[in-house]
Amino acid sequence: MIEMHDIWKTYPDGTVALQSVNVVIDRNEFVYIVGPSGAGKSTFMKLIYREEVPSKGQLSVNGFNIGKLKQRKIPYVRRNIGVVFQDYRLLPKLTAYENVSFAMEVIEASKRQIRRRTMEVLDLVGLKHKAGSVPAQLSGGEQQRIAIARAIVNNPSVIVADEPTGNLDPETSWGIMKLLEEIHFRGTTIVMATHNKEIVNTLRKRVIAIERGTIVRDEPRGEYGYEI
Numbered sequence: 001m002i003e004m005h006d007i008w009k010t011y012p013d014g015t016v017a018l019q020s021v022n023v024v025i026d027r028n029e030f031v032y033i034v035g036p037s038g039a040g041k042s043t044f045m046k047l048i049y050r051e052e053v054p055s056k057g058q059l060s061v062n063g064f065n066i067g068k069l070k071q072r073k074i075p076y077v078r079r080n081i082g083v084v085f086q087d088y089r090l091l092p093k094l095t096a097y098e099n100v101s102f103a104m105e106v107i108e109a110s111k112r113q114i115r116r117r118t119m120e121v122l123d124l125v126g127l128k129h130k131a132g133s134v135p136a137q138l139s140g141g142e143q144q145r146i147a148i149a150r151a152i153v154n155n156p157s158v159i160v161a162d163e164p165t166g167n168l169d170p171e172t173s174w175g176i177m178k179l180l181e182e183i184h185f186r187g188t189t190i191v192m193a194t195h196n197k198e199i200v201n202t203l204r205k206r207v208i209a210i211e212r213g214t215i216v217r218d219e220p221r222g223e224y225g226y227e228i
């Protein structure tokens, strides 16, 4: 469902962030993307959710050729990809409920559908009781749970999570991983960039390691493989 063939990404300033990346990630896989800082992990993720476009090569997500996507098809493809960031990126003036429901309003669902589905995902992330709180009233872990609720509300087939536990203490991080595993179990592909050695070495999954813009390792149930 995610296929990269000879993907290159050169930024406008000449930085080559990815070079000749070839990879296939199947439906319902859970993949960790690891590697040193600046290796190209975020760039890899940004190509999947079309924040960036490849400079060269072929990338398809859910059968859509991402590099050649027509402008009007972009919202449709994005809807099928939920994105989770290290720093949550919730809208500060909106409540938890509104942060999630907003993502559904964009797709023009009915009021009733929005209410039902928003409460359903808030329940799934264990925060129905915080529906009326704004982000500043929530802990980091709670904010990340709301961000995950927002990412899954439109039932995407893929979740791209860029260091989702990067700002969280170990215990909270395990809770977020449990939640991501539950979402994966329900049938969502998860691609997660992480520097968290303990998580990768404990919750064993496919590991793709990127160094200097190239995939240097791709192992089922792999190890983190770096010292930090």
Ligand SMILES: Nc1ncnc2c1ncn2[C@@H]1O[C@H](COP(=O)(O)OP(=O)(O)OP(=O)(O)O)[C@@H](O)[C@H]1O
Binding pocket: 011, 012, 013, 015, 016, 017, 035, 036, 037, 038, 039, 040, 041, 042, 043, 044
């Ligand atoms: N918009 C940009 N313009 C120019 N260079 C960029 C841009 N974004 C990233 N880069 C460069 O591309 C390379 C890969 O960056 P990327 O953010 O993908 O790495 P990363 O593996 O995610 O790093 P980290 O683990 O620190 O988040 C780095 O050299 C970075 O400086």
